[in-house]
Amino acid sequence: MKNIVIAAGYATRLYPLTENFPKPLLKVGSQSILDRIIDDVDNIAAVDEHIIVTNHKFAHHFEAWANNRKEHNGNSTRKPISIIDDGTTTNETRLGAVRDLLLAIDQCHIDDDIMVLAADNILNFSFQGFVDFFKKKQTSIIMCHHEPEIYRLQRTGVIAVDENMRVLEMQEKPQQPISHWAVPPFYIYARKDLPLIRDCMNHGCGADAPGNLAHYLATRTPLHAWPMPGARFDIGSLDSLEEARQKFGKQ
Numbered sequence: 180m181k182n183i184v185i186a187a188g189y190a191t192r193l194y195p196l197t198e199n200f201p202k203p204l205l206k207v208g209s210q211s212i213l214d215r216i217i218d219d220v221d222n223i224a225a226v227d228e229h230i231i232v233t234n235h236k237f238a239h240h241f242e243a244w245a246n247n248r249k250e251h252n253g254n255s256t257r258k259p260i261s262i263i264d265d266g267t268t269t270n271e272t273r274l275g276a277v278r279d280l281l282l283a284i285d286q287c288h289i290d291d292d293i294m295v296l297a298a299d300n301i302l303n304f305s306f307q308g309f310v311d312f313f314k315k316k317q318t319s320i321i322m323c324h325h326e327p328e329i330y331r332l333q334r335t336g337v338i339a340v341d342e343n344m345r346v347l348e349m350q351e352k353p354q355q356p357i358s359h360w361a362v363p364p365f366y367i368y369a370r371k372d373l374p375l376i377r378d379c380m381n382h383g384c385g386a387d388a389p390g391n392l393a394h395y396l397a398t399r400t401p402l403h404a405w406p407m408p409g410a411r412f413d414i415g416s417l418d419s420l421e422e423a424r425q426k427f428g429k430q
Contacts, residue, residue, distance in 0.1 A: 180225045180310070180367075181291050182258075184216065185389060186241070186298035187234045187279045189270040192416050201237040203298035204244055205420065208428040212414060213244070213298055219305050221258055226294065226310075229260045230287055232279040238264040261287060275386030276364075277379065284377065290370065297364035297389060301427055304409035306365075312405040313367045321346070321393050323404040324411075326361035336362035336390040338397075338404055346402040349394045351385075360404065363411055364389045372400050 190202035197205070203213040210218070213231075220226055233241045245260040263283050267273050274282065280295060292313070294306070313320050323340075326332050337356045339348045350357055366389070368376060375396060385391035396402060412427070414420050 180294055181228050181230055181289055182220050182226045182294045183230045183280060183283050184296050184298050185232055185276045185279050187232050187265050191270055201240050204240055207423050212301060215301055216296060223307050223310055226258060228258055230263060230283050232263045232265060232283045234267045235264050236268045238262060276389040277384060277386045277392050292370050293368050295366045299414050301412040301423055308408060309405055316403040318401040318403050319368045319372050319396060320403045320405055322363050322365040322407055323360045324407040325359050327359060332356040332361055338362055340404050344404050346397050346404055349397040351390055351394045362390055366393055375399055
């Protein structure tokens with residue numbers, strides 16, 4: 180399994196802090212946001228490589244970060260890290276999360292199961308359970324959590340599921356949500372679904388948000404949803420970054 184981290188955004192809501200520095204590499208306590216993700220996924224035996232997709236403006240920051248991890252960890256059991264530069268330099272010319280994923284699949288010649296993660300969240304649980312659920316279901320899977328607030332559901336993906344957590348329907352930013360199951364930006368796509376993914380842009384799949392692909396696949400292949408066993412912290416603004424630093428800074 181390849182771990183593909185989408186980190187090609189420009190984080191304009193955190194300007195001026197991220198005007199010349201990528202949000203995933205901002206420190207929260209002693210570690211960057213991205214280091215927290217990679218340290219956890221490194222311990223998952225099924226994953227054999229990390230692929231970080233970024234833009235041209237920030238690619239050198241991620242290259243330096245990857246080299247620093249390699250120097251720090253030496254020849255330990257750490258998984259190799261590849262950096263993909265999507266060639267864009269501004270928020271206006273960004274490719275979007277789905278096109279960035281397709282670029283990684285193409286450039287790395289991926290023919291494997293893939294875990295796809297956003298690079299701007301901190302979790303208080305491990306992705307190991309997510310991978311275990313994938314092995315159990317033998318289908319592509321998404322993550323979900325119960326969201327009681329309607330206004331929050333209107334700003335994210337929302338799913339309806341059956342008693343076995345198979346996805347029956349998925350909405351993207353609905354005005355009238357079909358359930359209280361919200362979908363955070365974490366996915367595992369089975370190797371057998373790669374042909375559908377490679378062809379998605381030819382069939383109207385949106386490119387901007389990672390949830391666009393899950394929404395597209397929901398009507399074309401079986402999907403199951405794994406309820407998060409803990410909490411996540413989405414860092415999308417200066418206020419939320421400061422809150423994260425207060426909450427996680429001493430960990």
